[in-house]
Amino acid sequence: MVVQIELDGLGFHCKSIGLGKIDVVEEISQTDLLQIKAALLKWGLEIVDNKKHRLIERIKSSVFEMIHHSDRQVKLNFSSYLSSTLGLDYTYLANVFSETESMSIEQFIILTRIETVKDLIANSELNLTEISWKLNYSSVAHLSTQFKKITGVTPSFFKNNTQRVPEKV
Known part of the structure; x- marks a missing residue:
């Protein structure tokens, strides 16, 4: 729910959101990724980049x-x-x-x-x-x-x- 709200607020449209995985419609640039990381960090959530x-x-x-x-x-x-x-x-x-x-x-x-x-x-x-x-x-x-x-x-x-x-x- 929080992830959906934050991504909507940043103008991204989600195909699906699951535990540990988000699939968005748009291509995400490095700048977009930084914005998303900052928005999620406010909620104690983080994006895991490393394989x-x-x-x-x-x-x-x-x-x-x-x-x-x-x-x-x-x-x-x-x-x-x-x-x-x-x-x-x-x-x-x-x-x-x-x-x-x-x-x-x-x-x-x-x-x-x-x-x-x-x-x-x-x-x-x-x-x-x-x-x-x-x-x-x-x-x-x-x-x-x-x-x-x-x-x-x-x-x-x-x-x-x-x-x-x-x-x-």
């Missing part, structure tokens, strides 16, 4: 997509999902990711899943069994062990010591 960085953003977007829509996905492992979604060998993806991000794709996936678990614990009525199922953990024990390893506290402790954020009406 490796674009790939990293595609990997991250794919991970977010699989985690946040996992209850609708066929149960694939992350490596197969990333390879098929991005059309590249997983070993190549893993090497580029760790070289650039200083962590493995697996570590990024775990951190992202745990952040999602924290959000669901704090802001939903789901119990740990439901969260475990929704995020494709093999068991509640696996979720709890991973949660404690990353956060230093159990999911129950986190839930009891976190204020639920009320929904906006």
